[in-house]
Amino acid sequence: MTSPINDLKNLPTVDGKFITIERFLLDTQPQYARGDLTAILYDMALAGKIISSQTRRAGLLDVLGLAGKINVQGESQQKLDLIADDIIVRLMDHTGRLAAMVTEERKEFVRIPEKYRKGSYILVYDPLDGSSNIDTNVSIGTIFGIYRVLDDDTPGILEDCLQPGRSLVAAGYILYGTSTILVYSAGQGVHSFTLEPSLGEFLLSQENMRFSDEPDFYSFNHAAGKTWDKGMRQYAKWLRDEHDPRLSYRYIGSMVADFHRNLTHGGVFCYPGSPEKPNGKIRLLYEAAPLAFLAEHAGGYGSNGEKNLLEIVPSDIHQRTPVFIGNRYLVEKAEEFLAKYKE
Ligand code: P6P
Numbered sequence: 001m002t003s004p005i006n007d008l009k010n011l012p013t014v015d016g017k018f019i020t021i022e023r024f025l026l027d028t029q030p031q032y033a034r035g036d037l038t039a040i041l042y043d044m045a046l047a048g049k050i051i052s053s054q055t056r057r058a059g060l061l062d063v064l065g066l067a068g069k070i071n072v073q074g075e076s077q078q079k080l081d082l083i084a085d086d087i088i089v090r091l092m093d094h095t096g097r098l099a100a101m102v103t104e105e106r107k108e109f110v111r112i113p114e115k116y117r118k119g120s121y122i123l124v125y126d127p128l129d130g131s132s133n134i135d136t137n138v139s140i141g142t143i144f145g146i147y148r149v150l151d152d153d154t155p156g157i158l159e160d161c162l163q164p165g166r167s168l169v170a171a172g173y174i175l176y177g178t179s180t181i182l183v184y185s186a187g188q189g190v191h192s193f194t195l196e197p198s199l200g201e202f203l204l205s206q207e208n209m210r211f212s213d214e215p216d217f218y219s220f221n222h223a224a225g226k227t228w229d230k231g232m233r234q235y236a237k238w239l240r241d242e243h244d245p246r247l248s249y250r251y252i253g254s255m256v257a258d259f260h261r262n263l264t265h266g267g268v269f270c271y272p273g274s275p276e277k278p279n280g281k282i283r284l285l286y287e288a289a290p291l292a293f294l295a296e297h298a299g300g301y302g303s304n305g306e307k308n309l310l311e312i313v314p315s316d317i318h319q320r321t322p323v324f325i326g327n328r329y330l331v332e333k334a335e336e337f338l339a340k341y342k343e
Pocket of ligand 1: 129130131132221253254255256281282
């Protein structure tokens with residue numbers, strides 16, 4: 001029988017202190033935040049706990065595999081995609097904090113039902129990124145971004161959902177891996193919290209995460225190399241043959257997991273466009289922009305290969321973009337190669 005003290009020693013602490021995400025949010029959110037933003041972040045943490053419990057038991061709950069539906073992207077929807085999406089909508093649509101939501105799984109933006117009060121924030125999210133990996137037990141994740149409405153007199157219109165990443169007030173992800181980790185920023189640093197299942201609490205595990213100045217990894221799908229233009233091919237060659245020999249290649253096929261590893265150890269994740277698909281695969285609004293927001297607040301940078309992802313104003317809630325994200329110098333090198341060999 002281990003003593004409670006021993007168990008406590010195994011809990012994530014910072015300077016020996018156990019700090020729950022609630023405590024951290026209350027202590028660090030700017031006083032002018034009326035509490036709604038803090039509450040939305042807390043609501044996302046709750047969604048993460050629920051989704052985590054579903055993904056942990058996916059194999060047992062017959063929620064693996066395809067839902068037999070095709071999403072707006074023309075991709076097969078996994079049962080867990082739809083479960084995760086439903087969890088978030090049902091947690092969020094009645095709180096009076098949001099004016100609308102955008103989710104990868106629904107063609108139109110989600111309006112707040114008339115019977116509920118509208119709030120001043122917009123939530124954009126991918127409920128389960130990397131879900132094609134669910135049946136192989138690879139880490140997957142929820143990505144989210146939070147905006148304020150443009151005008152409190154007309155909350156929840158489409159224009160509120162088509163803001164550039166530069167206008168994000170907060171962003172984050174929840175990674176369902178060997179442990180469940182929530183990473184977020186509200187513009188004052190990037191912080192990570194680890195879910196302690198025995199307590200059901202997210203405990204602060206790292207404050208002010210920064211990309212290492214000596215990055216360890218580069219990530220892209222080598223098998224797609226035959227579709228790349230010359231600039232990307234030359235960049236890939238530079239990473240492999242000419243740049244720092246310490247750089248290792250890692251690509252999981254689940255962007256949140258690749259991003260988190262690169263944030264933790266330094267690195268760059270690339271999903272470039274190609275002549276056939278110039279905008280690549282990753283969605284701007286609820287995947288690339290939130291991660292670019294986090295990257296920038298961790299001392300890194302996110303680009304579409306030409307310019308900062310945060311400067312791109314979406315014209316469609318589901319539009320795609322090429323993505324180069326991670327250590328600033330590695331991303332800027334990609335921009336350099338793409339410009340040099342621009343066809
Ligand atoms: P590919 C998952 O479907 C996803 O959107 C990202 O999480 C991941 O990085 C990418 O697609 C993998 O795509 O074409 O390399 O299999």
